[in-house]
Amino acid sequence: MNGDAETDPQAAIDAAASDRDERVYEHGAGDEQEGIPFVGAGPGDPRLLTVAGRELLSDADLVVHAGSLVNSELLAEYCADAETVSSIGKDLEELIPLMRDAHERGETVVRLHSGDPAIYGAALEQMDALEHEGVPTYIVPGVTSAFAASATLRTQLTLNEVANHVAFTRPQGETLDEDEDHISEFVGMGDVTTCIYLGTHAVSETMDRLLDDGHDPETPVAAVYHASWPDEDVIEGTIETIGEKLEAAGYRASAMVVVGDAVGGEEYERSFLYGEWASGGGGGDGGDSQEADD
Numbered sequence: 510m511n512g513d514a515e516t517d518p519q520a521a522i523d524a525a526a527s528d529r530d531e532r533v534y535e536h537g538a539g540d541e542q543e544g545i546p547f548v549g550a551g552p553g554d555p556r557l558l559t560v561a562g563r564e565l566l567s568d569a570d571l572v573v574h575a576g577s578l579v580n581s582e583l584l585a586e587y588c589a590d591a592e593t594v595s596s597i598g599k600d601l602e603e604l605i606p607l608m609r610d611a612h613e614r615g616e617t618v619v620r621l622h623s624g625d626p627a628i629y630g631a632a633l634e635q636m637d638a639l640e641h642e643g644v645p646t647y648i649v650p651g652v653t654s655a656f657a658a659s660a661t662l663r664t665q666l667t668l669n670e671v672a673n674h675v676a677f678t679r680p681q682g683e684t685l686d687e688d689e690d691h692i693s694e695f696v697g698m699g700d701v702t703t704c705i706y707l708g709t710h711a712v713s714e715t716m717d718r719l720l721d722d723g724h725d726p727e728t729p730v731a732a733v734y735h736a737s738w739p740d741e742d743v744i745e746g747t748i749e750t751i752g753e754k755l756e757a758a759g760y761r762a763s764a765m766v767v768v769g770d771a772v773g774g775e776e777y778e779r780s781f782l783y784g785e786w787a788s789g790g791g792g793g794d795g796g797d798s799q800e801a802d803d
């Protein structure tokens with residue numbers, strides 16, 4: 510492949526492996542592999558980048574990063590010697606040749622996504638397009654913003670007898686039709702902590718829909734703006750109040766909105782893990798029927 514080759518992302522997606530890629534069995538997450546790593550930068554604080562990510566960045570000649578949600582301090586601290594290019598405003602037809610050509614010139618390329626590339630990262634279409642053009646790729650995980658938000662809120666997303674499940678979701682909008690928006694269903698399940706990505710601008714509308722669907726207006730909701738950044742802010746309220754509070758604070762982007770009783774980190778029950786199971790001599794990994802890893 511050379512620099513003049515045309516990129517056809519749709520053909521790459523259509524041709525994406527029908528057989529399982531052998532690399533799935535040959536490598537574990539965190540292994541350094543051949544090709545361009547798609548690295549999760551974490552939520553913002555440079556110290557929340559993984560060690561693997563930091564090592565890859567320090568060797569990079571070109572870092573293509575996800576714009577405003579990748580902290581410029583992280584770029585300055587960990588890849589000062591690399592050329593850094595923001596992916597904002599670039600389509601696949603521009604991004605793929607940029608990375609492919611640098612790779613083919615023998616440069617070390619890193620694609621840096623905010624949080625974890627596997628969550629609302631649109632990473633796979635880039636990886637498939639690069640692979641289609643002969644450039645190997647792989648994923649290096651990062652701390653997703655929902656995890657940064659739960660740390661800030663000093664709670665767990667799953668909490669014994671409060672929340673047994675977690676939903677990572679987004680509201681209807683340009684990408685998602687009304688009938689693909691499942692926030693109301695998740696909230697209606699009761700023991701789900703619903704983490705809403707990409708919805709800061711539409712919190713009032715989202716909460717209005719929950720009220721229209723008859724959900725308890727007192728259900729706790731927290732919005733963590735810029736979790737782990739120096740200007741991090743926490744706005745707490747309920748389904749009924751959070752929209753107005755967020756609008757008053759002026760945040761229209763970059764918040765993680767968490768809905769459910771686990772937000773407050775209270776009224777949970779002591780866990781089986783450090784109770785009966787432990788005092789009954791529990792050990793090992795607990796097995797499938799009684800999994801007790803913490």
Ligand SMILES: C[S@@+](CC[C@H](N)C(=O)[O-])C[C@H]1O[C@@H](n2cnc3c(N)ncnc32)[C@H](O)[C@@H]1O
Binds near residue numbers: 624653734
């Ligand atoms: C395109 S998605 C990328 C998500 C990212 N891959 C992750 O794992 O966090 C962008 C959305 O993630 C959320 N987000 C990303 N970083 C955040 C942070 N530091 N604090 C709060 N929310 C964040 C916001 O909801 C934002 O609209």
